[in-house]
Amino acid sequence: MAPHDEHSQDESPTPVDVSRRQFLKTVGTSGVATTLAGVADSGHAQTTSQTMSPAARRASDAPRYAPIRQDVIENLRKRGLTGYVDRLSVEPDGDIRVMVSSEHARYRADIVRLIHGDANPEGPGIKERVIDLPVNGEYTGRRQDVALGSYARVPDHQLLRLEGSFTVTAWIAPTSQRDTPRASGSVFVGSEGVVTKWAGDRGGYGVFIDETGRLSVRLRGTDGTTDILRADHPLRPWVPAIFGMNNRPQGVATAWYFVAVTFDATTGHVLLVQEPKTDFSFDATRATTERITGIRELVSNEAPLLIAAAGTASGAVNEYYNGKIDNPRVYGRVLSRTEIDAIRDENGPTDAIASWDFARDIATHVVSDVSPHALHGHTVNLPTRAMTGHNWDTSETDYRRARHQYGAIHFHDDDLDDAQWDTAFTLTVPADLPSGLYAARLRAGSDEDYVPFVVRPRRGTASSRIALIIPTFSYLAYGGTGTSAFRPLSLYSRHSDGSGVCYSSRLRPLTNMRPKIQTNNPWQFMADTHLIDWLDSKGFNVDVLTDDELHEEGASLLTPYAVVLTATHPEYYSLDMLEALQTYLGQGGRLMYMGGNGFYWVTVPDPTGRYIEVRRRDGTEHWQGAPGEHHHSLTGEPGGLWRFRGLAPQQLFGVGFTAQGFDRNSPYRRMPDSTNPRASWIFDGVEPDALIGNFPSLVLDFGAAGSELDRADFALGTPAHALVLASSFGHSDAYQHVVEQINTSNGADPGGRENPLVRADMVFLEYPNGGAVFSTSSIAWCGSLSFNNYTNDVSRITENVLRRFASDAPVPPPATTDTANQANA
Amino acid sequence: MREDFLRRYATSPLHVARLERLLATYGTTHGEARFAETFIAWDRACSDVDAALVVTEVLATFEDERGELIRLSDKAIKGALRFLADAVSVSPAIRAYTLRTWCRVRDTPAIERVITRLEAAADAPTTELEQLLEHTTDNALSR
Numbered sequence: 020m021a022p023h024d025e026h027s028q029d030e031s032p033t034p035v036d037v038s039r040r041q042f043l044k045t046v047g048t049s050g051v052a053t054t055l056a057g058v059a060d061s062g063h064a065q066t067t068s069q070t071m072s073p074a075a076r077r078a079s080d081a082p083r084y085a086p087i088r089q090d091v092i093e094n095l096r097k098r099g100l101t102g103y104v105d106r107l108s109v110e111p112d113g114d115i116r117v118m119v120s121s122e123h124a125r126y127r128a129d130i131v132r133l134i135h136g137d138a139n140p141e142g143p144g145i146k147e148r149v150i151d152l153p154v155n156g157e158y159t160g161r162r163q164d165v166a167l168g169s170y171a172r173v174p175d176h177q178l179l180r181l182e183g184s185f186t187v188t189a190w191i192a193p194t195s196q197r198d199t200p201r202a203s204g205s206v207f208v209g210s211e212g213v214v215t216k217w218a219g220d221r222g223g224y225g226v227f228i229d230e231t232g233r234l235s236v237r238l239r240g241t242d243g244t245t246d247i248l249r250a251d252h253p254l255r256p257w258v259p260a261i262f263g264m265n266n267r268p269q270g271v272a273t274a275w276y277f278v279a280v281t282f283d284a285t286t287g288h289v290l291l292v293q294e295p296k297t298d299f300s301f302d303a304t305r306a307t308t309e310r311i312t313g314i315r316e317l318v319s320n321e322a323p324l325l326i327a328a329a330g331t332a333s334g335a336v337n338e339y340y341n342g343k344i345d346n347p348r349v350y351g352r353v354l355s356r357t358e359i360d361a362i363r364d365e366n367g368p369t370d371a372i373a374s375w376d377f378a379r380d381i382a383t384h385v386v387s388d389v390s391p392h393a394l395h396g397h398t399v400n401l402p403t404r405a406m407t408g409h410n411w412d413t414s415e416t417d418y419r420r421a422r423h424q425y426g427a428i429h430f431h432d433d434d435l436d437d438a439q440w441d442t443a444f445t446l447t448v449p450a451d452l453p454s455g456l457y458a459a460r461l462r463a464g465s466d467e468d469y470v471p472f473v474v475r476p477r478r479g480t481a482s483s484r485i486a487l488i489i490p491t492f493s494y495l496a497y498g499g500t501g502t503s504a505f506r507p508l509s510l511y512s513r514h515s516d517g518s519g520v521c522y523s524s525r526l527r528p529l530t531n532m533r534p535k536i537q538t539n540n541p542w543q544f545m546a547d548t549h550l551i552d553w554l555d556s557k558g559f560n561v562d563v564l565t566d567d568e569l570h571e572e573g574a575s576l577l578t579p580y581a582v583v584l585t586a587t588h589p590e591y592y593s594l595d596m597l598e599a600l601q602t603y604l605g606q607g608g609r610l611m612y613m614g615g616n617g618f619y620w621v622t623v624p625d626p627t628g629r630y631i632e633v634r635r636r637d638g639t640e641h642w643q644g645a646p647g648e649h650h651h652s653l654t655g656e657p658g659g660l661w662r663f664r665g666l667a668p669q670q671l672f673g674v675g676f677t678a679q680g681f682d683r684n685s686p687y688r689r690m691p692d693s694t695n696p697r698a699s700w701i702f703d704g705v706e707p708d709a710l711i712g713n714f715p716s717l718v719l720d721f722g723a724a725g726s727e728l729d730r731a732d733f734a735l736g737t738p739a740h741a742l743v744l745a746s747s748f749g750h751s752d753a754y755q756h757v758v759e760q761i762n763t764s765n766g767a768d769p770g771g772r773e774n775p776l777v778r779a780d781m782v783f784l785e786y787p788n789g790g791a792v793f794s795t796s797s798i799a800w801c802g803s804l805s806f807n808n809y810t811n812d813v814s815r816i817t818e819n820v821l822r823r824f825a826s827d828a829p830v831p832p833p834a835t836t837d838t839a840n841q842a843n844a
Numbered sequence: 845m846r847e848d849f850l851r852r853y854a855t856s857p858l859h860v861a862r863l864e865r866l867l868a869t870y871g872t873t874h875g876e877a878r879f880a881e882t883f884i885a886w887d888r889a890c891s892d893v894d895a896a897l898v899v900t901e902v903l904a905t906f907e908d909e910r911g912e913l914i915r916l917s918d919k920a921i922k923g924a925l926r927f928l929a930d931a932v933s934v935s936p937a938i939r940a941y942t943l944r945t946w947c948r949v950r951d952t953p954a955i956e957r958v959i960t961r962l963e964a965a966a967d968a969p970t971t972e973l974e975q976l977l978e979h980t981t982d983n984a985l986s987r
Binding site for chain 2: 093502679680753
């Protein structure tokens with residue numbers, strides 16, 4: 020899903036009317052970011068009132084940051100009981116670990132096979148079967164919180180145990196906007212570590228942003244005192260994305276500061292230098308502050324050096340930093356001002372104890388020290404890499420072609436990789452447990468949770484002619500932790516500083532990947548159980564696979580199957596997965612695309628399969644990445660829509676995303692192609708003139724065509740011989756054509772009441788060697804399957820196709836290619 | 845607070861417009877930010893993690909026969925939250941389904957009955973909440 024903004028015209032700031040390069044040359048990046056974000060200080064080229072619409076000004080009056088950290092922890096505790104598994108797919112005889120946090124002293128766990136996870140009383144209700152297994156039983160519960168916040172960790176080294184003079188320099192773009200007259204109620208109230216070797220009472224040193232937003236240095240002396248010395252002027256925070264819920268938050272170019280802090284142990288002299296990367300000489304935040312401390316000798320410690328956080332005496336990590344850091348350096352002496360300026364100008368002294376170059380090893384968790392000492396470290400909790408650095412000149416947007424300009428890492432206080440909970444119990448999957456959708460059902464008092472996972476067939480084997488691919492990549496993309504609203508930590512969420520979330524890990528509670536969610540718009544996991552239930556009710560034996568193994572094993576995973584079904588919303592696909600389906604179809608495989616808005620976003624899993632990465636741009640989406648930051652850090656490949664990579668889903672499956680809306684679904688009307696002998700068998704048992712899916716649904720109450728819709732588009736690659744069997748109609752104006760197909764906003768296409776492109780097309784097409792595709796083009800389709808005790812035209816059509824596709828008989832290709840369908844719409 | 849309200853209760857940007865309409869209706873007395881702050885405080889105090897989300901979804905579409913959004917009293921809103929959070933003898937999905945069904949009525953007498961019911965729920969003992977549910981679920985499910 021990638022929701023459309025209904026009011027983007029009203030809410031968006033007026034674009035800056037100067038060329039990007041000219042503007043950069045004139046005022047530097049600070050001016051661009053702060054003006055676009057509506058937080059311009061006096062002295063900028065354009066004021067808030069000049070650049071923002073009234074609605075945007077109203078929005079700018081509101082606090083701009085979200086308390087993600089607090090919300091997530093609060094919501095998980097409120098659930099009383101929750102958990103996650105160490106993998107989403109497991110083979111027979113394989114082990115799967117279950118992690119549980121419980122507010123209860125005791126809880127019960129049972130492994131269940133999930134059939135129907137939607138409790139809506141209009142449908143079949145919850146269907147699950149308890150599997151009698153040794154792990155079922157009572158367990159001792161305890162609370163386990165999630166440790167949010169990313170940073171880089173460099174192991175302790177004697178060279179870093181400074182006791183005397185030193186200098187720390189870095190390029191930074193801090194994003195924590197603290198209370199100001201314009202933004203009261205900010206969630207950022209504490210200090211943040213930039214480069215720290217700090218262990219509280221156990222001593223150390225560190226450069227911080229203090230609780231007032233000032234550059235500061237913290238020293239622990241051998242006399243037992245701690246001194247914090249601050250710059251005179253707060254740094255102006257960089258606002259990394261245009262704010263607002265109802266416009267389309269878009270990343271903006273970075274506003275950088277060069278900062279340096281020196282400590283002279285001989286004199287106690289401390290120098291704090293901060294220089295915004297702008298040509299405004301009168302910028303009040305361009306400042307040098309001098310202080311004197313009584314400390315002459317520092318207490319060293321054996322703690323690691325942290326970048327973007329600080330340690331405590333107990334060894335815990337806190338004081339997480341929000342924003343970018345580029346090329347932090349530590350010197351074991353006091354640098355002169357000339358030397359400091361030389362670093363700023365890329366020509367500094369070469370005797371650093373450490374100089375970390377984040378442009379290296381971008382695809383990994385390694386942070387590399389390019390000094391001779393090789394004090395390398397690693398990142399924790401997935402800060403965002405492949406970020407434009409202080410020296411990005413806009414000439415390249417692919418970090419692989421200008422690596423030295425991508426030396427920044429964007430850290431967030433709400434990043435999360437692995438929650439690292441202790442294992443509650445480990446399930447060894449019995450050798451004879453059938454492939455299917457399962458869950459660890461947890462219960463204590465009135466609290467209940469399900470931790471789902473898939474049991475796939477043993478690798479290289481198949482137990483059916485039918486396979487269903489559970490879209491685990493899409494589950495991760497949507498996977499929120501905590502509340503269902505706006506899915507914190509999912510790829511639909513934004514970080515607490517407003518920048519978009521690019522990575523989503525499975526090693527945390529995915530609290531919306533669950534049955535029994537209270538909604539009339541079941542989504543992803545819960546909606547997919549409508550299909551599983553239908554398959555079960557109809558007696559089909561089905562192997563259940565996931566995106567994980569489709570990406571890993573490719574077409575060979577699918578070869579044993581006569582037919583493969585997708586779930587309701589397989590939106591996030593890797594190149595390997597697309598190629599696997601293409602190969603399978605070319606070899607005679609048959610695919611039933613049982614949903615809508617599939618195969619949409621370029622998606623990259625990490626090599627361990629622990630998390631996925633998505634870089635959003637130019638799609639129907641919740642946020643859009645910043646300029647120059649659209650290439651995946653893991654592979655370098657460009658992100659965005661497959662369509663703009665030349666792989667529009669219409670080419671393979673006949674249809675692609677065209678519209679979305681979430682008020683009420685519609686039925687389909689049969690089209691002339693439905694009587695074509697090549698496909699007329701699909702409608703066996705269906706009244707010739709009846710509307711299809713014109714009855715209550717478990718998705719948005721009524722109709723089989725809704726939520727998100729796909730459409731045949733011959734211009735985008737729908738094969739000429741594809742048959743459009745039926746099309747939906749009668750959608751409301753809540754349904755809007757996707758933004759990627761609208762070139763100008765003025766005179767944009769109307770909504771569903773008038774726009775002929777707002778519809779779902781049911782499509783059939785044949786492949787060589789007996790292969791074929793049937794596409795429903797509606798996320799809501801499967802919500803209609805169970806109506807009237809599974810006796811309805813949606814169920815009948817689905818069954819007709821599945822039985823035909825699962826049979827031995829090849830689907831013959833058309834006698835000749837019909838090119839009459841070349842007209843769009 | 846307004847922004848925080850939208851972030852907490854919008855399940856996607858598509859729903860923001862509905863929530864803005866809700867805020868505009870409920871913010872007429874003391875302002876949108878004040879209402880947002882009050883509602884979030886009720887949410888934080890509520891034992892059910894998703895009750896407030898469901899309540900905002902239902903209230904944002906609870907209209908009279910002219911299509912005007914109905915402005916419930918604070919007591920009725922708190923009743924809706926309590927109903928979703930505390931009638932625990934029935935599954936959360938049934939509670940949410942019931943509240944949605946109640947708030948689909950459009951004629952004035954029926955709307956008044958719903959409001960009375962919700963206001964009563966604000967102070968009712970849990971057993972009465974569950975009785976209320978049992979009493980109305982049959983009708984709700986008979987559609």
